[in-house]
Amino acid sequence: MNYKSDFPIFENRPDLIYFDNGASSQKPQAVIDAVSKFYEESNSNIHRGPHFLAEEATIMYKNTRRTVADFIGAQKPEEIIFTKNATEAINLVARTYGEMLNEHDVVVLSRLEHHANIVPWLQLKERKGIELRFLDLTDDGNIYLNTDLIDEKVKLVSISGMSNALGTITDLPPIIEAAHDVGAKVLIDASQLAVHRQINVHQLDVDFLVMTGHKLYGPTGIGVLYGKEKLLRSMPPFLGGGDMIREVTTEGFSPTELPNKFEAGTPNIAGAVGLKVAIDYMFKIGFSKIQKVEHELTGHLLDKLTSLPFIKIIGPTENKSRGCLVSFTMENVHPHDIAEGLSSKNICIRAGQHCAQPLMDTYNLPAVARISLAFYNTKEEIDVSCEVLTDIYHYFN
Ligand SMILES: Cc1ncc(COP(=O)(O)O)c(C=O)c1O
Numbered sequence: 001m002n003y004k005s006d007f008p009i010f011e012n013r014p015d016l017i018y019f020d021n022g023a024s025s026q027k028p029q030a031v032i033d034a035v036s037k038f039y040e041e042s043n044s045n046i047h048r049g050p051h052f053l054a055e056e057a058t059i060m061y062k063n064t065r066r067t068v069a070d071f072i073g074a075q076k077p078e079e080i081i082f083t084k085n086a087t088e089a090i091n092l093v094a095r096t097y098g099e100m101l102n103e104h105d106v107v108v109l110s111r112l113e114h115h116a117n118i119v120p121w122l123q124l125k126e127r128k129g130i131e132l133r134f135l136d137l138t139d140d141g142n143i144y145l146n147t148d149l150i151d152e153k154v155k156l157v158s159i160s161g162m163s164n165a166l167g168t169i170t171d172l173p174p175i176i177e178a179a180h181d182v183g184a185k186v187l188i189d190a191s192q193l194a195v196h197r198q199i200n201v202h203q204l205d206v207d208f209l210v211m212t213g214h215k216l217y218g219p220t221g222i223g224v225l226y227g228k229e230k231l232l233r234s235m236p237p238f239l240g241g242g243d244m245i246r247e248v249t250t251e252g253f254s255p256t257e258l259p260n261k262f263e264a265g266t267p268n269i270a271g272a273v274g275l276k277v278a279i280d281y282m283f284k285i286g287f288s289k290i291q292k293v294e295h296e297l298t299g300h301l302l303d304k305l306t307s308l309p310f311i312k313i314i315g316p317t318e319n320k321s322r323g324c325l326v327s328f329t330m331e332n333v334h335p336h337d338i339a340e341g342l343s344s345k346n347i348c349i350r351a352g353q354h355c356a357q358p359l360m361d362t363y364n365l366p367a368v369a370r371i372s373l374a375f376y377n378t379k380e381e382i383d384v385s386c387e388v389l390t391d392i393y394h395y396f397n
Contacts, residue, residue, distance in 0.1 A: 003285070003376040008032065010376075017347040017381045022164055022192060022325045022372030024214045027278070034277040035219055038270045045266055047243060061269050064276040065259070071279050072190075072209065073200030074226055078258040081225040081232070082267050086191040087116040089210035089225035090158070092262060093187060094120035096235040097208075101155050103129035108150060108157040108184075110135040110143040111362050114164050115355040117189045121158065135159070137362060141166040141315040147178050154184040158208075161193030165354040165370065166315030167298075167325040169193065172204060180205070185231065191215060195374075196294060196323045198287040201226050213271060218278035222271030225262070232258050239264040285375070293375040294324040300379045301326055301371060304386045310393045314368050325372035327354070330389070333396045335369040341392035347385050 004010040006028045009018075018026060038060065044053035046061050065077040074080060083089040098120075101107070107121050111134050125132055133149045143159060150157065157179040162169045172188065179186045187208035190199055194211045201209050208231075213222035227235075237244055237255045241264035246256045255261045282290065299319040305311050310331040316322050330338055335351035342349050351369045353360045360366065371385070 004378075006030070006281075007376060013346075015346040017345075017377075017385060019371045019373060019377065019381070019385065020348045020350050021195075021374040021377075022215070022370060023350050024220070025195065025217050025374055026376070027219070027274075028217055028281050030281055031218060031274045031278045035270045035274040038273045043270075046269055047260075057269055060276075061267070061272050064272040067276045067279050068224055071283075072194070072211075072226055073202045075202060076229060079226055079229050079232065081227065081259050081262040082272060083210075083223040083225055084221050084268065085214070085223035086189065086210045086212035087223075089212075089223050090116055090187070090189065091120045092225055092238045093158075093208055093210075093227075094124045096238050096262075097156065097185070097231070098124040098128070098130075099236060100234075101128055101130050104153060105155040106131045106133055106151075106153040108133045108135060108154050108159075108179075110159045111137050112141070112143065112163045112166060112168070112356065112359045113158075113160055114189065114191065115357070116191070117158055117160060117187075118358065134358070137359075140318075141168045142321070143168075143170050143175065145171075145175050145178060150178045150182055150184065152182050154179065154182055156185050156187060158187040158189070160189040160191075161199070162190075162196065162323045163315070163356075163359075164192050164325070165327055165356045165359050165368065167322045167327070168316060169197070169321050169323055171321070172206075176205060192323060192325075196291065207231055213275045213278065216275070216278055217281060218275035219268075219271040221268045222275050229258065232262070237261050237264070241265045290375045294373060295319065297373050297375075297377055297379065297382065298322065298324040298326070301373065301382050304382055308386065308389060308393075310397070311389065314363060314365065324374070325370060327368040327370045329365065329368055330393055331397065333392060335367040337396065338369040338389070338392055341395070342385065342388055345384075345388050347381075347388060349385075 007026045042056045044057040046058040065080045068080045069077045136144045138144045176186045185207035191212045209226040211224045214220040244264040246254045314327040339351035
């Protein structure tokens with residue numbers, strides 16, 4: 001099955017090999033059409049207008065909330081808050097749930113987190129004096145559950161479901177259990193995981209989960225925070241403004257109900273409309289199919305890269321408990337030169353610290369190159385890229 005034909009960018013750029021899906025995925029025609037159609041036929045603000053277009057736009061926006069809830073197994077659509085991306089979703093938690101913490105409280109992170117799941121907590125530490133603890137990594141790049149770090153002082157464990165730099169997939173249930181055993185809440189950064197694995201927040205019993213639409217084949221500018229209803233209700237609002245209030249006087253305000261309480265101002269309505277179609281598209285293909293295709297591609301990529309003696313894979317080399325992105329270095333060649341060399345042959349990869357500087361420090365590396373795959377990639381593309389990698393190596397050595 002060739003999924004590429006669903007993605008117009010590959011028709012418009014026939015030579016493109018896109019291996020930067022971990023940064024942002026390409027968009028299927030159906031998503032692009034849905035966003036255009038919304039602006040062409042249904043554009044209006046939501047909630048506010050007492051007219052049929054506003055009603056139509058409001059229904060479309062609400063439909064996405066229902067689709068996202070079903071996508072991740074949330075109990076109610078009200079537990080889904082739209083944000084502009086995963087970064088904003090984590091900041092929302094840090095600035096609401098986080099505001100209820102004090103200097104005796106602890107937030108536990110891991111050393112493989114994206115900066116989006118580190119900096120908001122460092123900022124909280126600056127504001128409230130909380131303590132931050134970091135779970136170390138195992139030799140193969142997984143989060144090591146050191147229960148000594150998770151004691152009664154811990155109020156939140158915030159960790160990634162899949163590393164954007166190593167590709168490792170976190171064994172979530174034991175970490176969630178350890179956190180809940182001491183009464184701590186758990187936030188899962190599913191920015192990478194949700195694209196490759198079916199998640200069920202209810203079964204996992206997570207308290208918060210964040211995702212970002214543009215990695216999920218949806219538009220940019222739309223992200224998701226899932227939170228358990230009771231917890232969201234207990235939290236103060238995030239941004240203040242229109243739509244998040246029940247009542248405003250010159251003296252004060254009272255916040256409205258979920259989910260509007262956390263969605264001040266006009267949201268990204270077209271983005272939400274596109275996100276629904278992106279999720280429907282993924283459902284249509286099916287996660288078992290997506291996972292199977294990506295697993296095969298990852299196995300092929302790992303085989304090819306390990307056969308090149310000048311390449312060192314950073315992270316697990318076995319094709320299990322890992323997603324379809326592989327970071328690596330090349331002997332005597334800087335990762336930016338690898339990326340530039342590939343780019344000159346129409347191959348897009350990412351090189352740098354991958355917004356995970358503490359992780360890079362752990363590995364004592366200034367930067368790595370990263371190939372991140374999607375189900376629309378092919379083994380032929382991997383073969384071509386590995387030939388170009390060999391050329392790059394010989395050019396510099
Ligand atoms: C693991 C992880 N968390 C968070 C983010 C932040 O996503 P966004 O920039 O869409 O907010 C990313 C983006 O690369 C990521 O890979």
